[in-house]
Every structure is written in C-alpha cells, then in structure tokens.
Amino acid sequence: MAEILVLVDHAEGVVRKPTLELLTLARRLGEPSAVFLGPNADSATEALGRYGAHKVYVVDAPEVDELLVTPAVDALTQIAGSTGPAAILLPSNPDGKETGARVALRLESGLITDAVDVVAGEDGPVTEQSAFAATYQVTAHVTRGIAVITVKPNAAAPEPAPVTPEVEKWDVTFGPASAAAKVLSRSPRERGDRPELTEADIVVSGGRGVNGAENFAVIERVADTLGAAVGASRAAVDAGWYPHSHQVGQTGTQVSPQLYLAAGISGAIQHRAGMQTSKTIVAVNKDQDAPIFELADYGVVGDLFQVLPQLVEEIERRRS
Ligand SMILES: Cc1cc2nc3c(=O)[nH]c(=O)nc-3n(C[C@H](O)[C@H](O)[C@H](O)COP(=O)(O)OP(=O)(O)OC[C@H]3O[C@@H](n4cnc5c(N)ncnc54)[C@H](O)[C@@H]3O)c2cc1C
Structure with missing residues (x-):
C-alpha cells in the first residue's frame, strides 16, 4: 500500500487535533507514516498509532528547536526522497503552508493548499478547496511528482484505527541555508480554558x-x-x-x-x-x-x- 507522510503538529509531544485529522484522511489514500520532529516522541507515538500511523519517523535534533521551518523541510524532503510516498499531508497553518511550499519546490512536485477534503482518486489524491467567499468549490489533483497537500483543521473528524507503529529514528542533514535564521526565544501565548481558535469544533x-x-x-x-x-x-x-x-x-x-x-x-x-x-x-x-x-x-x-x-x-x- 502506498505510503502517505503526515507532518506531526505537536506541543512538547502532545499531538494536536489537526494531526489526528490528517492521519484519518491519510488512511483514505494509503498507509500513514507520521514524521515527528523534536524530543518527546515517546509520548506522541501512542496517540499517532491510535489514529493509524504504521510508522513514526523521529527526527530529534537541536536544530528543530533552534531554527524556523527549515528542519521540517529538510526532514520531509530527505524522508520522501528515500521512501517515495504517494503524498505528503501537512496542517494548513502558516508553518505548514510554508513548509509544504518549500518541500514541493525541492521535490519538483505540485502543491495544493487549504484543502477542506481529500479523497483517493484514479491519479492520486483529489482535493476540495473553497474559493471566493465559498462561491466556488474547486476540485483539484497534483499532476507532477509527490502530491504535497496542506489541509485545513476540521476537514475530517478524527477516527481511531489503532496500530502499533514502528519507530524509525532519522539522521537528517541540515543544509547551510537552513541556519540562515535562528530562533532566540519562544514564549507560549497566554490562553484560557477555551479551545484554540483554529482547532475548535x-x-x-x-x-x-x-x-x-x-x-x-x-x-x-x-x-x-x-x-x-x-x-x-x-x-x-x-x-x-x-x-x-x-x-x-x-x-x-x-x-x-x-x-x-x-x-x-x-x-x-x-x-x-x-x-x-x-x-x-x-x-x-x-x-x-x-x-x-x-x-x-x-x-x-x-x-x-x-x-x-x-x-x-x-x-x-x-x-x-
Ligand atoms: C485589507 C482589509 C482586510 C480586512 N481583514 C478583515 C478580517 O480579517 N476580518 C474582518 O472581520 N474584517 C476584515 N476587514 C474589515 C471588513 O471589510 C469589515 O469592515 C469588517 O469585517 C466589518 O466588521 P463587522 O461585520 O463586525 O461590522 P459591520 O460591517 O459594521 O457590521 C455590524 C453588523 O452588526 C449588526 N448589528 C448591529 N447591532 C446589532 C444587534 N444588537 N444585534 C444583531 N446585529 C446587530 C448590523 O446590522 C451589521 O450587519 C478587512 C478590511 C480590509 C480593507
């Protein structure tokens, strides 16, 4: 079965809901493999397996925290170059869209952003997008290379499909261009008990x-x-x-x-x-x-x- 890479969105190992949605959609297309960047992969693996990730590729390097999106770009490009997945799914947030665009460019592949649905088609994944204040519904598929697709949160309800994932550690080579900008500090935004705006049902x-x-x-x-x-x-x-x-x-x-x-x-x-x-x-x-x-x-x-x-x-x- 074709492999579908899913970039994991997480906060210190706690997997965010949009990733569970991506794994649910990925199962329509093939066999999901999660790409996890950073420490605390152990705590995430159980959740990723519960939603059908057969493999978890772990990239645990200091660069992941120190740099912006480029470690994710290097990781996805190198893993995809080696395993040849049928598609790469990412969350449609600013980081996900930037990462997706850079990965598609490096892989010389087509990119679809802001999909609100993804299904399997004869020639690969077929997406739905909503355009011009929802007056147009666009159906599209990638015609070149590995389909790189960013999917909006809440595109699908997360459905469990438990498996025990195989965990594979990856040594990614980070190119000199990756270090062009460094993160100096991070501070979590203050938030109350209400759900995140982008993830809320x-x-x-x-x-x-x-x-x-x-x-x-x-x-x-x-x-x-x-x-x-x-x-x-x-x-x-x-x-x-x-x-x-x-x-x-x-x-x-x-x-x-x-x-x-x-x-x-x-x-x-x-x-x-x-x-x-x-x-x-x-x-x-x-x-x-x-x-x-x-x-x-x-x-x-x-x-x-x-x-x-x-x-x-x-x-x-x-x-x-
Ligand atoms: C470049 C650009 C980017 C923009 N980006 C955004 C954006 O990201 N998000 C955004 O929201 N806007 C954005 N705007 C602004 C946008 O054009 C509108 O001005 C704005 O959305 C209007 O907000 P509103 O609907 O709250 O106010 P209004 O248009 O003034 O509407 C208020 C409504 O409330 C109703 N109302 C009043 N009192 C009551 C009551 N007691 N009970 C029930 N209904 C009542 C009125 O009938 C009216 O329909 C952008 C504009 C520009 C030019």
Whole structure:
C-alpha cells in the first residue's frame, strides 16, 4: 500500500487535533507514516498509532528547536526522497503552508493548499478547496511528482484505527541555508480554558453589533455553553473590544469549524475569507439584508442581546 507522510503538529509531544485529522484522511489514500520532529516522541507515538500511523519517523535534533521551518523541510524532503510516498499531508497553518511550499519546490512536485477534503482518486489524491467567499468549490489533483497537500483543521473528524507503529529514528542533514535564521526565544501565548481558535469544533464570533468590550461577555457566555472558541470581526478588535489574536478573516485567523456562529457581523468579504469553509454557519443579525445571511445555513433576524441569552437558556434547559 502506498505510503502517505503526515507532518506531526505537536506541543512538547502532545499531538494536536489537526494531526489526528490528517492521519484519518491519510488512511483514505494509503498507509500513514507520521514524521515527528523534536524530543518527546515517546509520548506522541501512542496517540499517532491510535489514529493509524504504521510508522513514526523521529527526527530529534537541536536544530528543530533552534531554527524556523527549515528542519521540517529538510526532514520531509530527505524522508520522501528515500521512501517515495504517494503524498505528503501537512496542517494548513502558516508553518505548514510554508513548509509544504518549500518541500514541493525541492521535490519538483505540485502543491495544493487549504484543502477542506481529500479523497483517493484514479491519479492520486483529489482535493476540495473553497474559493471566493465559498462561491466556488474547486476540485483539484497534483499532476507532477509527490502530491504535497496542506489541509485545513476540521476537514475530517478524527477516527481511531489503532496500530502499533514502528519507530524509525532519522539522521537528517541540515543544509547551510537552513541556519540562515535562528530562533532566540519562544514564549507560549497566554490562553484560557477555551479551545484554540483554529482547532475548535465550534467558534462563536462577535462583531461591531456587540457594541463594546464589556458586551463580549454575551458572546463568551454562548461560547462557554457550547465549549467553543471566541472569534471577532476586525471592526470589533480594531475598536479594542477583543484581542487581535481572536480576529477571524483575511488578515486574521482562518477557521473551519463544524459550527460557526456570527453575531452582529455583517459578513464583509474579508471576514468571509476566514470562515467560509465552516461546515455549518449560523448568523444572528438585526438587519435582514446583511450579506452574512447569503452565506449562512441558518439565520436569525433579531437583536443579539435578546437572541443569544435565549439560546443559552434553551441549551441549558435541554441539557438539564
Ligand atoms: C485589507 C482589509 C482586510 C480586512 N481583514 C478583515 C478580517 O480579517 N476580518 C474582518 O472581520 N474584517 C476584515 N476587514 C474589515 C471588513 O471589510 C469589515 O469592515 C469588517 O469585517 C466589518 O466588521 P463587522 O461585520 O463586525 O461590522 P459591520 O460591517 O459594521 O457590521 C455590524 C453588523 O452588526 C449588526 N448589528 C448591529 N447591532 C446589532 C444587534 N444588537 N444585534 C444583531 N446585529 C446587530 C448590523 O446590522 C451589521 O450587519 C478587512 C478590511 C480590509 C480593507
């Protein structure tokens, strides 16, 4: 069976959910092999095996922490050059996309970014992408070399398929160009108990209609009831009502959750660019002509300060 390489996204050995999604998708295409960079591979191997990684290639070298994406590029290029996989899957985050682009260039292969689905086709993996504010669905496949594909988080629900992985340590040669920029320090971003915006199954976002920093408590209340991450439009973050790190959109974070709830957001093209691939979109807006309703699967025309508390009340009533 064809080998599919999956670059592991992890934090000190704790495998992030998008990697489990990639392993699930990789099983549709062939036999997944995970590529793990850094220390603590032991703690990750069990999780990777649980989601079907038959092999775990471990690259544990100081360069992995000291340099930017180039160690991942060197590792994937050298492993792929030696094992000849049918495809390489990476997470569609900034590092994943940069790594994928550099790997594709070095392997003289085609690259597809921001896939929201991947299936097996006659001539290799076939991807779906969403373009131009979800007005176009693009079906594509790579016609040259090893298919290098970055996949958006939440493209698939992670499904376990337990195996015991074979662990193979790799000595990667890092070229002089790899060391052109060095990381001097890293400090984790402060975050609360809510899930990461990019990984969350549900995102609840507020816009200018929230009308003040103190009113974002209404959005947070819905988010906490649903176990969701909180997002915001640029208008809301520019007004200083919510941190910039929560901005969803073209110049913010791109999200693709199972459920996206937009409250008091008009649906400008730049906002849509960051959430159009969400599986189900719900909009609450008091203007029935707001463009967000063109994109929404479900829409409530109403004042968010009346609608959202009722939503919370109803969810809690049904749970109890
Ligand atoms: C280069 C560039 C990049 C950009 N990048 C981004 C980006 O990444 N993300 C982003 O979001 N924007 C981005 N923008 C800005 C974008 O064009 C819009 O200005 C912005 O998205 C508007 O935010 P909004 O929908 O919250 O505000 P508005 O467009 O002002 O909409 C507010 C909405 O709230 C509704 N409303 C008001 N009160 C209530 C209430 N009580 N209950 C219910 N509904 C109510 C109104 O009917 C209205 O539809 C970018 C713009 C440019 C030029």
